[in-house]
Structure formats: C-alpha cells, structure tokens
Amino acid sequence: MGPADPPGLDLRRLADWLPAVLPEAAGRTLSARLIAGGRSNLTYEIGDGERRWVLRRPPVGHVPAAAHDVRREHRVMSALAGTGVPVPATYALCTDDSVLGAPFYLMEKVDGTPFRGAAELARLGPERVRAISEHLVDTLVALHAVDPAEVGLADFGRADGFLHRQVRRWSDRLEATRDRALPAADELRVLLASNVPEQSAPGIVHGDYRLDNVLIDAAGRPAAVIDWEMATLGDPLADLALLIAYQRLSGVTGGDVVSDAASAPGHLTEDEVLSRYRARGGRDPRHFGFHLGLAAYKLAAIADGVRHRHRHGQAAGAGAGRMGALAEPLLEIGLTAVKEDR
Structure with missing residues (x-):
C-alpha cells in the first residue's frame, strides 16, 4: 500500500483490477477517501479525475461473517434495481481476496445527505x-x-x-x-x-x-x-x-x-x-x-x-x-x- 492509501485500500492493486470491469478507467490515476468505517463495512469514495464511485469492503482484519458479507449487500441492491426502491447502481463484485485482502464491490456514487441529527x-x-x-x-x-x-x-x-x-x-x-x-x-x-x-x-x-x-x-x-x-x-x-x-x-x-x-x-x-x-x-x-x-x-x-x-x-x-x-x-x-x- 502507498502512503496516500486509506486503511484497507491498496490503490495500485485496485487500479490494476478496475479496467477489467470499467474499461474507461484504464490508465487513470485513482484517488480515494474513507467515507465511513469502524464497526460497519468500510465505505470509500473512489475517483479517477472524471468519475466517482463508491467501494464497500468488510472491516480490516475481520473475517467476513453474515453481518459483513458484502456479497449479500451487492446482491440485494442489484436485485432491487428497477423496482420502486431507490438503490445505487452496482457495477462489480470482486471475490478475489488477492486484490484488497477481502471481497468488495463497486457501486454508483449517489449524491444525497444521510440526515442524522x-x-x-x-x-x-x-x-x-x-x-x-x-x-x-x-x-x-x-x-x-x-x-x-x-x-x-x-x-x-x-x-x-x-x-x-x-x-x-x-x-x-x-x-x-x-x-x-x-x-x-x-x-x-x-x-x-x-x-x-x-x-x-x-x-x-x-x-x-x-x-x-x-x-x-x-x-x-x-x-x-x-x-x-x-x-x-x-x-x-x-x-x-x-x-x-x-x-x-x-x-x-x-x-x-x-x-x-x-x-x-x-x-x-x-x-x-x-x-x-x-x-x-x-x-x-x-x-x-x-x-x-x-x-x-x-x-x-x-x-x-x-x-x-x-x-x-x-x-x-x-x-x-x-x-x-x-x-x-x-x-x-x-x-x-x-x-x-x-
């Protein structure tokens, strides 16, 4: 991992994998920031200078269990696309742990506010x-x-x-x-x-x-x-x-x-x-x-x-x-x- 990589994300390895699912990202330098972490699955905003995506993976050092199974997240959101339930578009699921050390998926970056207070x-x-x-x-x-x-x-x-x-x-x-x-x-x-x-x-x-x-x-x-x-x-x-x-x-x-x-x-x-x-x-x-x-x-x-x-x-x-x-x-x-x- 490089010095600018957020925890749990190797941008070089991600950049090598990404063109296989999003050919337009080939040759582009990726940037990333951690949006949410801690007890939940880790969420990152990924960019290549022109486009933005969101990547989700389990917490670092955690062996994925039911509560952190990103495969299930990817599956349910993909299934709900086109229904009356608004969900981000999903682009790819990676189950090869050699890329980031855990399964992850890539989805649309949706603009919106998660009001909390x-x-x-x-x-x-x-x-x-x-x-x-x-x-x-x-x-x-x-x-x-x-x-x-x-x-x-x-x-x-x-x-x-x-x-x-x-x-x-x-x-x-x-x-x-x-x-x-x-x-x-x-x-x-x-x-x-x-x-x-x-x-x-x-x-x-x-x-x-x-x-x-x-x-x-x-x-x-x-x-x-x-x-x-x-x-x-x-x-x-x-x-x-x-x-x-x-x-x-x-x-x-x-x-x-x-x-x-x-x-x-x-x-x-x-x-x-x-x-x-x-x-x-x-x-x-x-x-x-x-x-x-x-x-x-x-x-x-x-x-x-x-x-x-x-x-x-x-x-x-x-x-x-x-x-x-x-x-x-x-x-x-x-x-x-x-x-x-x-």
Missing part, C-alpha cells in the same frame, strides 16, 4: 422535514411490496421461523457480552419468547432502516437506501418496528451517539408513521408491541455489545464508550411495548 434537519424548516419523513415511510412501503421471488431473492434468507430466530439471536448476542446485571433484559427475553406472533407474509427486510441510512436529494426525496449489511428475508414489520424504536430513542439521546432526527420539528409522530405506513399499503401491524419490543431488544444487545468491546479496548470511535448507557432505556422501551400489546 435533529439540528441539521431543523434548518430545513418543519414543512420540508415533514415531507422527508413521509418519503421515508413511503420508501419502506415500496420495499415491503417487493416480491422476493420476482427479483431473484427467493433464497436470500430463511423466512420461516424468522421471529423465533431473532429472539434467540439477540438473546445470545446479549448474553455473550453481558458482564453486568440487566434484570430488564431477562424479563424482556422471557416475554418475547413466550409471545411470538404469527408472521406476516415473507418479504425483504433491510435490517437497519432509519433516516441516516437513506440518502436524501436536494428536493427532499430519497435518492438511495444504503447500508444493506443486515438485509435478509423475514417479517418486514421488523423494519417498521426498528424505525419506531429509533424514534422513541431519539427522545433519550442528544444525537451524538444515535440519531435523534425524529425529534426535529415537523417530523412525523410515531402514530403518523404507523398511519401512513398502513394507508400507503404497508403490512397490517398486528401485534406491533411484540415487534417493537424485539426491535428495542436488538438495539439494546448491540449497544451493550459496543460498551463491552469498548471496555476491553476493542471498540473505538465517537460515542462507543457511551453506547452502553442506551441499553437500559431501550430495554424499558421494549418492556413497555410488549406489555401494552398483551
């Missing part, structure tokens, strides 16, 4: 904020309307038993790193395991759908849904519940750790999000308390895992040390939701 949204004014939040819901409805089989994703995941597996998965994740008393976690786990509802029809689940995983264009419309690391087949209500869980969490955090965009003036309220989702043709959110409880449990497990890794010097980045403080309010959000639904 209420303060930056507030500058747009309440009317525009409301429109952005409406489009956010409409795009989720469009995703859940896609028939996986019709876009070649019938085998993208095992939809049967999705909710049961989600309860077990996040219980296992929480127990693997828990080193402190969290009685609310034990109570919520029991409630979830004993109240799993019948699933809605299988659909594509983004897995981390929120405003800062959607690029918003200059007109306030979604230009692209990004960060498909956790996408699978399952009960799409998991996405709607996660969106609401983040919305409730926005009242707890100031936006420095987790997005507080939903607290911006003009943003749809929780009830308005649910009403719009139903009115636009989304799934019937029956037993939504369970789904919201599971979403909060999932976020609590992630937050406490980050806290645990930070405590042991294995997690860096802004906010990593404060993530653990979110676990308890998330567990309370989950308990309240499940109890109200019973």
Whole structure:
C-alpha cells in the first residue's frame, strides 16, 4: 500500500483490477477517501479525475461473517434495481481476496445527505422535514411490496421461523457480552419468547432502516437506501418496528451517539408513521408491541455489545464508550411495548 492509501485500500492493486470491469478507467490515476468505517463495512469514495464511485469492503482484519458479507449487500441492491426502491447502481463484485485482502464491490456514487441529527434537519424548516419523513415511510412501503421471488431473492434468507430466530439471536448476542446485571433484559427475553406472533407474509427486510441510512436529494426525496449489511428475508414489520424504536430513542439521546432526527420539528409522530405506513399499503401491524419490543431488544444487545468491546479496548470511535448507557432505556422501551400489546 502507498502512503496516500486509506486503511484497507491498496490503490495500485485496485487500479490494476478496475479496467477489467470499467474499461474507461484504464490508465487513470485513482484517488480515494474513507467515507465511513469502524464497526460497519468500510465505505470509500473512489475517483479517477472524471468519475466517482463508491467501494464497500468488510472491516480490516475481520473475517467476513453474515453481518459483513458484502456479497449479500451487492446482491440485494442489484436485485432491487428497477423496482420502486431507490438503490445505487452496482457495477462489480470482486471475490478475489488477492486484490484488497477481502471481497468488495463497486457501486454508483449517489449524491444525497444521510440526515442524522435533529439540528441539521431543523434548518430545513418543519414543512420540508415533514415531507422527508413521509418519503421515508413511503420508501419502506415500496420495499415491503417487493416480491422476493420476482427479483431473484427467493433464497436470500430463511423466512420461516424468522421471529423465533431473532429472539434467540439477540438473546445470545446479549448474553455473550453481558458482564453486568440487566434484570430488564431477562424479563424482556422471557416475554418475547413466550409471545411470538404469527408472521406476516415473507418479504425483504433491510435490517437497519432509519433516516441516516437513506440518502436524501436536494428536493427532499430519497435518492438511495444504503447500508444493506443486515438485509435478509423475514417479517418486514421488523423494519417498521426498528424505525419506531429509533424514534422513541431519539427522545433519550442528544444525537451524538444515535440519531435523534425524529425529534426535529415537523417530523412525523410515531402514530403518523404507523398511519401512513398502513394507508400507503404497508403490512397490517398486528401485534406491533411484540415487534417493537424485539426491535428495542436488538438495539439494546448491540449497544451493550459496543460498551463491552469498548471496555476491553476493542471498540473505538465517537460515542462507543457511551453506547452502553442506551441499553437500559431501550430495554424499558421494549418492556413497555410488549406489555401494552398483551
């Protein structure tokens, strides 16, 4: 790697590989900058002086597991091209580890803003904020309307038993790193395991759908849904519940750790999000308390895992040390939701 190469990216090797998939890039000098890194897949902006692309690869030193499988990201975005779901165009997938040391893919550089904080949204004014939040819901409805089989994703995941597996998965994740008393976690786990509802029809689940995983264009419309690391087949209500869980969490955090965009003036309220989702043709959110409880449990497990890794010097980045403080309010959000639904 050269001195100007960002971590995890060898520009010389990339320049040697690129013309095979984009002949117009032959002979051009590449530049790159790291857009996002840390616990997620690494994202780079690549340029050759005339064009720009985005490259995604797993974290450096990480053996790709399901959560970092860029092949799945590339596959789901490629499948959704031409549907009502805005996604970046994908250009190539490289599974030859000799190029960058891990699989990676190249996609379109989409111009847009991933709004994260209420303060930056507030500058747009309440009317525009409301429109952005409406489009956010409409795009989720469009995703859940896609028939996986019709876009070649019938085998993208095992939809049967999705909710049961989600309860077990996040219980296992929480127990693997828990080193402190969290009685609310034990109570919520029991409630979830004993109240799993019948699933809605299988659909594509983004897995981390929120405003800062959607690029918003200059007109306030979604230009692209990004960060498909956790996408699978399952009960799409998991996405709607996660969106609401983040919305409730926005009242707890100031936006420095987790997005507080939903607290911006003009943003749809929780009830308005649910009403719009139903009115636009989304799934019937029956037993939504369970789904919201599971979403909060999932976020609590992630937050406490980050806290645990930070405590042991294995997690860096802004906010990593404060993530653990979110676990308890998330567990309370989950308990309240499940109890109200019973």
